[in-house]
Structure formats: C-alpha cells, structure tokens
Amino acid sequence: MNIYLVYWNSLNKFCFRGILDESIGEGTHFLIPWVQKPYIFDIKTRPHTFSSISGTKDLQMVNLTLRVLSRPDTAKLPVIVQNLGLEYDEKVLPSIGNEVLKSVVAQFNADQLLTERPQVSALVKETLVRRARDFNILLDDVAITHLSLCWKFVTGGNCQRCLEDAVTRIGSSCRKKEDGRALNSGCYLRHSPHKFYNNSSSNDVAAGNRGHRKMAIILAASSAVLALLLVTATMGFFIRKNVMRKRRERKQFGTLLDTVNKSKLNVPYEILEKATNYFNDDNKLGQGGSGSVYKGVMPDGNTVAVKRLSFNSTQWVDHFFNEVNLISGVHHKNDERRKNTYTSESLRQRFNRDSGMHS
Structure with a gap:
C-alpha cells in the first residue's frame, strides 16, 4: 500500500x-x-477569457470579449472525466461562450448594446450559466469586458439628419475658430479658410501621368544603353577581326621575307622593270590565271621571261610560292635554270603600295 x-x-x-x-x-x-x-x-475558481464577433439585430458587426470565472462541480467529477476528459474547461467554455454571445447579441440593435448594457450582460450571464450547468461546470461570474462597434450603415435620411446635427454643433462650438471640426455618430464635418482636402481624381490622373513618364524614361534609357552596348560590341568585333587579319598578314609577310633572303634571289624590281620596258604590252608574251608573262633583256644581255603575278586575297603568299615552285620545276632546253625575283626591300615596297603581288 x-x-x-x-x-x-x-x-x-x-x-x-x-x-x-x-x-x-x-x-x-x-x-x-x-x-x-x-x-x-484543481477545483478552485479559474478565469477564462474569449472573444466573439457577432451580428446585431440591425445587421451591425460587434466584437465582444467575455470573462468568466468557472470551477467544476466536485460531485460530478467522475462524469466530467468520463465524458470530456481532463481538459474539460478548454473544450466547453469557448464553444458555449461563442454560442451564447451570438444568440444574445442577435436580439438587440447596435445602439441598444450601449444603452442597455446591464440588461445585455445579465442575459448573457443567465444563458451561459444555464448552458455550462449542462456540462457540470459552475460559473461564479460572467462579465462583458470589451465591446466595439463598426460604424453604422445609415440611409439617406439618417445621413441628412446626422449632417444637420453636425452643422449645429460646428456652428455653436467652432464659431470663433479658424479651423473647426465636428464629429457626430460617424458624421465628420470640418470648415477652414484653407483647402484641406485632396482632389483624388486629379491626383490619381497626375500620379498616373507621372508613372507613365517615369516608365517611358526608364524604357528610353534602357534602350539607349542596350543600343550603345550593341554598337560597341559590333565595333569591337570588327576591330579585333581587322587586327587579327593584319597580324596574320604580317606573320606571313615575315615568313616570305625570310625565305627570299635565304634563297639569294637578288634581282631588284627596278632591273626587271627596265628589262621589260616597264612591263610594256609590246613585250607581253602571254596571260595566265595569276599574272602576265613578259619578255625582258637583262643588263648582261641574257633574254629572260618575267611573270608578273597579281593576287588580291589574303592567300597571296601561298599562291606566290606555288608559282615559284611551278616555274622551278619546269625542265626545258630553252629554259634557264635560274630563279629570279626582287629583293626583300623591293618586296616590302611593293607590298605597301599594292594589296596584290608581282614577280
């Protein structure tokens, strides 16, 4: 035990x-x-508070807060536990409290809740005590602690009477004041020598216009920035492409100069011009796909054939060497085994003067 x-x-x-x-x-x-x-x-009296939003008889919304002091009926504790459990008060009181408040408030108009508040509280207490006793709960006190009303919806006649009452009030209490106000049951009246109201329609239109102007400015600025970026990117692309092309041509030109210097091809371009009478058409022997062939007489009396190559593309270096290799590969009894072209200085001058190439 x-x-x-x-x-x-x-x-x-x-x-x-x-x-x-x-x-x-x-x-x-x-x-x-x-x-x-x-x-x-714990069978001592304990407080409970809960709120409820209810509708009055004249269809006004009311927010009520109710405080109750409750305790269990000790003789009925076994029944309470069997039916409701240990948390009986949290299950019962909020439910029946909202039920009673809604049923009682629906019997009164909104103004009666203010003018007849003691009667309303007594009816709420009586009804709630009776409902709580059904669950074996005893209520020692019931009180309405808070009550709030929304502004009443009035008809045209009631609004006119409210306005007339406000005019009377502002005429009696604000006669000597420069800026006067009167508040009467939801009607608000104000007088002043200065403008204190806003033209909502004009303000809305002005605000809309300002919004449209602001949006137009933003779109214009964004478009300008985008166009500038596009133009800059395009210019950068073509500039870079041109730089890369010139760099590639300089590299190819340098390779050609090295090859010419190493090959001991030491006939100046001016000598070839004089030998062919400045590439006179009378000395022209024929026309090929990449240039013309001219007859020339060298200073030592030897007669030679000079082919003047013409290239107008970036692949002129490759074409040039193809022509040189082709000529050097020809074996004929009348062909002199000698490869002649202009020197590196003449090549540089000719390259700077013309995008093509001649030899």
Whole structure:
C-alpha cells in the first residue's frame, strides 16, 4: 500500500473497474500500486477569457470579449472525466461562450448594446450559466469586458439628419475658430479658410501621368544603353577581326621575307622593270590565271621571261610560292635554270603600295 496526499479533489481509477463513482476529498489516502491511479483536480475558481464577433439585430458587426470565472462541480467529477476528459474547461467554455454571445447579441440593435448594457450582460450571464450547468461546470461570474462597434450603415435620411446635427454643433462650438471640426455618430464635418482636402481624381490622373513618364524614361534609357552596348560590341568585333587579319598578314609577310633572303634571289624590281620596258604590252608574251608573262633583256644581255603575278586575297603568299615552285620545276632546253625575283626591300615596297603581288 502507498500513501498519497490530496490538496484538492481527486479520483481513483482501478485498472479492472474503471473510474470510481465518487471523488475523494482533501487529506491522506491509501493507494494500491499498479492497480489504482489517482487523477488530481484543481477545483478552485479559474478565469477564462474569449472573444466573439457577432451580428446585431440591425445587421451591425460587434466584437465582444467575455470573462468568466468557472470551477467544476466536485460531485460530478467522475462524469466530467468520463465524458470530456481532463481538459474539460478548454473544450466547453469557448464553444458555449461563442454560442451564447451570438444568440444574445442577435436580439438587440447596435445602439441598444450601449444603452442597455446591464440588461445585455445579465442575459448573457443567465444563458451561459444555464448552458455550462449542462456540462457540470459552475460559473461564479460572467462579465462583458470589451465591446466595439463598426460604424453604422445609415440611409439617406439618417445621413441628412446626422449632417444637420453636425452643422449645429460646428456652428455653436467652432464659431470663433479658424479651423473647426465636428464629429457626430460617424458624421465628420470640418470648415477652414484653407483647402484641406485632396482632389483624388486629379491626383490619381497626375500620379498616373507621372508613372507613365517615369516608365517611358526608364524604357528610353534602357534602350539607349542596350543600343550603345550593341554598337560597341559590333565595333569591337570588327576591330579585333581587322587586327587579327593584319597580324596574320604580317606573320606571313615575315615568313616570305625570310625565305627570299635565304634563297639569294637578288634581282631588284627596278632591273626587271627596265628589262621589260616597264612591263610594256609590246613585250607581253602571254596571260595566265595569276599574272602576265613578259619578255625582258637583262643588263648582261641574257633574254629572260618575267611573270608578273597579281593576287588580291589574303592567300597571296601561298599562291606566290606555288608559282615559284611551278616555274622551278619546269625542265626545258630553252629554259634557264635560274630563279629570279626582287629583293626583300623591293618586296616590302611593293607590298605597301599594292594589296596584290608581282614577280
């Protein structure tokens, strides 16, 4: 047997029989381990607060806050636990509180809730105590702590009467004031020698125009920036392409100069011009796909054939060497085994003067 102390009321539960029909009061009691289990209750009065939004008889919305002081019926604790559980008050009171508030508020107009507040509180208390007793809960006090109303929707006649009342008030209380205001049951009246209201329509139009102008400025600026970036990117692309082309041509030109210098081709271009009478058509022997062939007489009296090559593309270096290799590969009894062309200085001068090439 164990001994336990009860400072409030408790229930004993037998594992084989369920909850006992009677509650045990304060004091020292015996407990059979593993057979009995105590449920200890706080039976003191406790406060509960809850709010509810309800509609009045004249269709106005009202926000009410209700405070109740409740405690369980100690004689009915076994029934409470069996039907509602240990958290009985949290399950019952908010539900029946909202129910009672809505039913009572619906019986009154909005102005009656203010003028007849004691009667409303008494009716709420009476109805709520009766409903709580159905769940074996006792209410020691019920009070409406907060009440708020929305502005009443009025008809045209009521609005006119409200406005006339406000005019009377502002005429009596604000006669000597430069800026006067009168508030009467939702009607607001103000007089002043200065303009204190806003023309909402004109303001909206002005705000709309400002918004459109701002959007147009943003779009124009964005378009200008985008166009500038596009032009800059295009110019950069073509400039880079031109630089790369010139760099490639300089590299090819340097390769050609090295080849010419190493090959001991030391006939100046001016000598070839004089030998062919400056490439006179009378000395022209024939026309090929990449240039014309001229007859020439060298200063030493030897007669030679000079082919003047013409190239107008970036592949002129390759064409030039193809022609040289082709000529050097010809074997004929009348062909002199000598490869003649202009020197590197003449080549550089001719290259700078013409995009083509001649030899």
